[in-house]
Amino acid sequence: MSFTLATWNINSVRLREGLVARLMQEEGPDILCLQECKSPVDKMPLEGFAALGYAHVVARGQKGYNGVAILSKLPIEEVGAMDFADLGHARHIAGRLENGVVIHNFYVPAGGDVPDRAVNDKFGQKLDYLTGMRDWFRDSRPEKAILVGDLNIAPREDDVWNHKQLLKIVSHTPVEVDHLSAVMAAGGWQDVTRADIPEGQLYSWWSYRAADWDAADKGRRLDHVWATGDIATSAHSSRILRGARGWEQPSDHAPVFATFDL
Structure with missing residues (x-):
């Protein structure tokens, strides 16, 4: 069984229904995971x-x-939805394909503007959410699973346009990267995108604030595709559809793709 999966923070599925339809018609992924x-x-x-x-x-x-x-x-059945950190937010859904593969779709809290939980509750909520993910995957270690979504963290130095300038900016701070790494280790997850594209700057998000996002290219890789070690080597053909960021009335995120042969 081979299927192509895409993940996309759509920033309002009703407002951008036409963009979702365009992606479906032009790219035709077998599975499309949406956030926000x-x-x-x-x-x-x-x-x-x-x-x-x-x-x-x-x-x-x-x-x-x-x-x-x-x-x-493809037929898929719901197998759960977790509310980490008890936020009361719709941030996770999981479904199982007929071949037994479970797909987790996450929208991790953004964390606000100040990377200090003492003065910014949202940042604390983000760290607590990631801790909840870590503990859950540690206690019920996943197998034959894929994790995708807007994780709101760009972990590597080449996942941001300027590592040194963003070290104190929410989404690239060391404490966030450490929390994300702990989630990955607890679940035995592997970064499918970077396994396929190991070198070079790689972004999936560009701020609306830039007058010309494409020319400025001050991006971050906030959207991810992971897989458990037992199936990670079946993944290939990873890519980010950068052009979608330039569609009319776009999301500030671009879709991320991967194909799995299982």
């Missing part, structure tokens, strides 16, 4: 996606905020 859907599930435009072949859905929604969905051409 900003909609209850019953308000998501799922009928239109089903008409494009994505009839199988597992999702958690929330009015105006958060929200995660897995849209699939």
Whole structure:
């Protein structure tokens, strides 16, 4: 069984329904994981996606905020949704394919603007959320699993446009990178994207604040595809669809792809 998976922080699935449809029509991933859907599930435009072949859905929604969905051409059944740090947020959904592979779709809290939990509750919530992920994967170590999503951390020096300038900027601080590394180690996860593209600057997010995001190219790799060690070597053809960041009324994130032969 071979399938291509994409993950994309869509920044409102209702506002950007047309962009999702365009990705489905032009790229045709077998599975599309969305984050920051900003909609209850019953308000998501799922009928239109089903008409494009994505009839199988597992999702958690929330009015105006958060929200995660897995849209699939392949049959998939929901196997859980965790609320780490007890935030009451729709930030995780998991589904199992017929071949037994479990897909985890995450939207990790962004963490606010100040990387200090003493003065910024949101940063503390982010660290607590990551700790919850770590503990869960440590206690129920996953097998035959894929983890994708907007993890809101760019871990490597070449995952940001300027390592030294961003060391004190939320998403690239050492404490966040350490927390993410602990999640990865606890679950035996491997970074599929960087296994395929081991060298060079690589970004999946560019701020709306830049007058010309493409020319400035001050990006960060916040969106990730991981796999457990037992299936990680089956992954290949990783890529980031940078061009989608330039579509009309775009998300500030670009889709990340990987193909698995299982």
